[in-house]
Amino acid sequence: MAEKPIFGNWLSIEKINSLEKYILVTMEEPWKIIEPKITQKPIFLKFNNNMAIDHLKALALSFDPNILKNCSLIGIGGGTSCDTAKFLAWYLRDKFDLNLDLLLIPSIISVDAFLCSSIAVRINSKVKYIGEIHPKEILIDYNLIQSAPPFLNRAGVSDTISIITALGDWRLARDEINEKFNQDVFNRAKKIAKNLMEARTEIKDVTEKGIKALVDGFYNEVVLCEEWGNARPEEGSEHFLAYCLESITHKHYIHGNLIGMNILISLFLQEEYAEFPIEEIKQFFEYIKINITPEKQHISYNNIRKALKKIKKYVISEKLPYSIYNSSKLILNNKKIDEIIKFLKAI
Ligand SMILES: [Zn+2]
Incomplete structure (x- = not known):
């Protein structure tokens, strides 16, 4: 069953500031809006636009698994950021037995990726669904979404x-x-x-x-x-x-x-x-x-x-x-x- 989203004003900022340690997968546009408002900076910040599976695997392996313990993984953006975060959580769990808390915060309501448990990636430039993951929370931040075109x-x-x-x-x-x-x-x-x-x-x-x-x-x-x-x-x-x-x-x-x-x-x-x-x-x-x-x-x-x-x-x-x-x-x-x-x- 899909996780029920939570709605509110500036939920993304409130959430981030309550976390001790997190990885953030996002895009330049939402990051520009969030960055000046947060007090807690991510331990890793990744902008990703490339959903090819080899690229995503390399991205997952670029983290040192030892420092990821008790870390949250946040995806903020459109479909690409949410699917990247979903992939990373799924792959790191599979590979290193790491259960990161996955939080999805769409910055635009453009596709249903933030709600779907299935993970879409590209294999030979075709969209394929390769696994499933359930986020701990889905946050709908009205103000963040209204900041997008x-x-x-x-x-x-x-x-x-x-x-x-x-x-x-x-x-x-x-x-x-x-x-x-x-x-x-x-x-x-x-x-x-x-x-x-x-x-x-x-x-x-x-x-x-x-x-x-x-x-x-x-x-x-x-x-x-x-x-x-x-x-x-x-x-x-x-x-x-x-x-x-x-x-x-x-x-x-x-x-x-x-x-x-x-x-x-x-x-x-x-x-x-x-x-x-x-x-x-x-x-x-x-x-x-x-x-x-x-x-x-x-x-x-x-x-x-x-x-x-x-x-x-x-x-x-x-x-x-x-x-x-x-x-x-x-x-x-x-x-x-x-x-x-x-x-x-x-x-
Ligand atoms: Zn569609």
Whole structure:
């Protein structure tokens, strides 16, 4: 079960100042905000941006295990900092039998890494989940989060609201390949998406209520997927197209923005399986000011075209769950791809 986050003002500073010894994994931006406010400095401070497994192992081995006893390990940042801290805690436990107290403090609510027990790393530039770890505490520091650029926090909504297209894929999988289906889990997932849509103004303004709504959305989604046993209620074709595009361009995008664009593509392709009207979701993204257009994300139409040409083979070779991209109803020929590009140009 995911750890329940604790909410408050300047919790990160309060926590750090109460610790005797800690390692901090973070990024330059949150560090600039925290550093002048803390009285207790970390024994090791690491900025990490590289999630390749070899790099992470080398990072873990750069610590002298003898001075890590009774030490806390804090991850402050976005998904990368939280996943790095999770990896280090997991690896050091495995390798040196060190049980460091892991504390996760997201400085932006952009992805669900601070809540997921699974640890994402990159192996041969592909995201792989290699193990699990449970943090001792997850702290949601409103002031720290509000210090980040609002667009990064707003984008976080897409990574939960991907539910809306994941659900269409799930119904399709039920009907076309008789996949296991549960109406109650389905309805609960749909409610999570609706709650987020209701909180649109608070999310746009990144108020405390908006941050709470984003975190609650992530928390409820993570708990639901853990209960169900996989990410079926939350992740579908919108994520798969993102992975496929990244496999072509090898670029990193703001996850929520890319997922937002792909949600609209999936809704367009799912037709009668679309769980929400396209127009409603488009207006929602517009209202909360998420940069989902290809132009704003610097994604060329040529690369989108390449991804759409590749996606049907990609989902099979990567053994991804059944989605609209597996359906024989969808024929992704040049004419269809032209239609998708035309649709995208109009969003
Ligand atoms: Zn995601």
